[in-house]
């Protein structure tokens with residue numbers, strides 16, 4: 001495929017991970033954010049992740065070579081990018097603003113994607129000047145470890161652009177999961193969301209503790225992490241926003257965010273990033289006993 005440069009807008013957990021796997025695939029990467037602090041944090045976390053991969057012999061190149069492909073900036077350096085991936089907060093108003101800006105700076109042939117967890121792609125595409133060249137590329141967290149990416153077709157996305165997305169996913173070493181109809185939450189999040197919502201309701205009803213549910217899910221279903229451990233990593237605010245977006249779209253009670261989750265978010269208990277979510281964490285990120 002003909003791709004040399006990718007620009008990622010939003011350098012948080014997902015944006016930094018996408019930047020890392022793109023650089024590992026040999027692409028030139030521009031990682032943009034409004035916050036210098038987030039860009040600094042992103043560089044450090046990418047370097048530390050690459051170092052761990054290098055120590056295990058899982059990357060062929062040395063860490064500095066991969067790092068040298070990533071440029072960080074508070075300006076959107078988009079003009080010569082083949083692909084721009086938007087990865088800012090899951091907020092439709094913000095995403096519209098950011099996509100409008102990206103679209104005004106991008107060249108006519110640039111393909112634009114969003115890493116939204118749940119917002120229908122066609123709702124985001126309206127903010128761009130060319131919805132035919134817009135698609136969803138939904139990476140999973142942690143990006144360097146998770147081996148699939150949903151490639152989502154909006155109402156106007158062309159077949160060529162969808163296939164470009166699938167080829168990009170293969171280039172960064174992952175398997176594309178094609179989502180042919182633009183539905184809120186796409187495929188894997190819709191499945192996962194219902195498990196997580198039910199787990200939170202079971203805690204709310206006093207049926208079992210987060211510790212026991214996580215343990216049960218790991219032992220019975222063979223997952224590496226239970227629903228509460230995952231939510232603390234992803235961020236309770238990110239999940240609440242994703243459920244709310246799907247609920248708003250579908251108006252089905254099964255997607256309605258449980259009260260216990262909403263309360264934790266209002267209280268600022270957002271998971272690992274605030275030191276408290278379903279569990280409590282030490283400043284070094286390890287879980288308190």
Ligand SMILES: NC(=O)c1ccc[n+]([C@@H]2O[C@H](COP(=O)([O-])OP(=O)(O)OC[C@H]3O[C@@H](n4cnc5c(N)ncnc54)[C@H](O)[C@@H]3O)[C@@H](O)[C@H]2O)c1
Nearest residue numbers: 010011012013014033034038087088089090116117141234
């Ligand atoms: N966290 C997850 O596990 C996960 C998984 C899959 C998809 N997603 C989706 O990926 C997207 C990003 O999530 P995240 O967890 O990385 O969020 P995050 O909070 O870690 O990072 C968001 C970043 O966007 C930046 N930002 C905000 N406004 C900006 C602007 N105007 N221009 C440039 N940068 C701006 C922030 O400074 C921040 O660094 C969301 O749409 C989310 O739903 C998240």
